[in-house]
Amino acid sequence: MELLFRIRAESDEMPEAVRRVAELIIGDPAEAARSTIVDLAERSGTSTATVTRLCRALGFGGYSELRVALATETGRAERAHWDTDIGQEILPGDNLDRVLNVVASSDIRLIQETASQLDVATVEQVARVLTTAGRVVLFGVSSSAAVASEMECRLQRIRIPCWSRSDAHTALTDAALLTKGDVAIGISHSGRTREVVEVLAEAGSHGATTVAVTSHPRSPLAEVAELVLTTSSRETTFRADGFAAIHSQLLVLDVVYVAVAQQTHERTKEAFDLTARAVESHRLPTNGRGPGKADQ
Template identity: 65%
Template structure:
């Protein structure tokens, strides 16, 4: 599978929003016009879009190629597909994502819920299912799986490690960069290293993945930027989408999207190890059963005490 190629004809708008600031100026102008008026883009010719952006048709074609599309026609289909999916999901695309100091809680709830739902939907739209299938198969067969991320990405890595441990996958998660590097040096062919970084520019995560790659492990990058240093050192790239709001910048908003991608891998691994996973769940459930409080609702109702009235 070619790294850097967009495999799905969906999730385009989310990807443009995420990567806009990293694009060359000429490509930014085209991307901005697509984001400002996606419905019009779905109907416009390549000449129309170039004129709206104040650039040339060659620049529009260049943006299509950068995004992994063969040409403008394929990009238009992707835009139309995403518009239709957004309408079906009834996204609240017009909600103000700015939060003021005096805004009521119901507004905060609407903003946060809308942003998270949109980020998850954008991530689902752009996920490369072929890449997920490859990673899940490798994890299910691996002698060892290493996960590494820092900050919010570290929380996602820790959660994934817990889930894989629960189904008897030999997995390591180290929050310390030096320990993570020494772990990566012990990997080899047949092992898997997964590095998480929203920006794809976290030096420690890049170093860990590069070290694992040097020893022959399959390397997987989970990042919002397909053209990033982390993506360049990875065999497989899985992208996430984010929706910023006031007080929740991109790196803080990426957690839900990262968990979606990792959870998809986890469930696909559990499918491939169905018998072992089922047995592991039964064993672990019995181990902690004595520590659960009894379910009061499951108890039989007490019978009323009968009393005998005197004459």
């Protein structure tokens, strides 16, 4: 859902009146698609001029174009997600079957939304600089730190010199030593985590290529990055935006990782074979037939 993703991601940066219109559309896009410009202005407590300002900020000539885009997108979403649209609220008394369905539904839709809006051209650019990087530093805090650590493991396995950091001081000192040909990747759902912004800015000031992974393409983190990979997030009860964004972040970075592996196919295959043999003896026998193949 590319349009709704854009509206959601950019709404924080909009003027207050325009943001009210945006929030109304996000809350019920199908109803917005059925509404006239006057209806939408009245329901948001704004004016038709404000609605038009939103349309033009999103690249539309007027409200009629926005309505068509909303109708197309919501219609496609209803067809694609009718079987998973069970709501996001989890109540204290809900049984675990419903909890499982809500969480799974949310994550499935999150992955689909992330995939639909991800710019594959940017993914290819990021993969290209990673394949030749002298040094790669990933930085995130809280839940984003776990994502950075996972990407570190994957890239190191295919011989990309990569380190993840979760401590701001360590990350800043690493960033200060980066130079042209190196890469710094900052991960932050909000794009407003001060430490992540500072690390990326420091790396960029020394000539390193900077990459932001964020759900907000107009955030401070995106502004200091050369390349921006956008993620998505869907809250459910007990899982706020930052935690909900983990699967989206992993998907985006997994696509980057696979793209790097494609571009370094022979080197990657050799690395897999070598590392698989190195840990093979640490796997338990399978049905008495000896060690199984090491995890890839």
